[in-house]
Amino acid sequence: MITQAVKTRGRTNSKAAPHPLALELTRLLGAHKVLSSSGERRMYSYDAIVMGVVPMCVVLPESTADVVLAVRAANAAGLPIVGRGAASGLSGGAAPTVPSLVLSFTRMTTLSIDPAR
Numbered sequence: 001m002i003t004q005a006v007k008t009r010g011r012t013n014s015k016a017a018p019h020p021l022a023l024e025l026t027r028l029l030g031a032h033k034v035l036s037s038s039g040e041r042r043m044y045s046y047d048a049i050v051m052g053v054v055p056m057c058v059v060l061p062e063s064t065a066d067v068v069l070a071v072r073a074a075n076a077a078g079l080p081i082v083g084r085g086a087a088s089g090l091s092g093g094a095a096p097t098v099p100s101l102v103l104s105f106t107r108m109t110t111l112s113i114d115p116a117r
Contacts, residue, residue: 058101
C-alpha cells in the first residue's frame with residue numbers, strides 16, 4: 001500500500017492508504033512485480049548520490065509486455081515515468097523529481113522496442 005501523511009493533533013503520522021495506480025498495477029502484473037510500501041518506494045527515490053522525490057509506485061517488469069502494461073496504466077493515470085537501471089549513476093537520472101512511477105529494469109535481460117508502434 002502507498003502511505004499518505006496524515007496530520008493528527010499537530011503531528012504527522014503515516015497511515016496506509018491504497019493508491020489506485022498501485023492497485024491496478026498489482027492486479028495487472030501481480031504483487032511480486034509492484035512495490036508500494038513507503039519503505040520500498042523510498043529506496044527508489046535516489047541514485048548513487050542524488051536524492052529525489054519518493055515515487056508513487058515502483059514496478060519491476062520481467063518482460064516487454066509488463067513494461068507495456070505499466071506504461072499504459074501510468075499514462076491513463078497521468079503519472080510521469082522514470083526509467084531506472086542499477087541506479088549507480090551520479091547525475092540524478094534515476095531519481096524522480098516529481099511523484100511518478102518508477103520502472104526498474106533490473107529483472108529484465110532484454111527489452112524489445114518497435115519504433116513503428
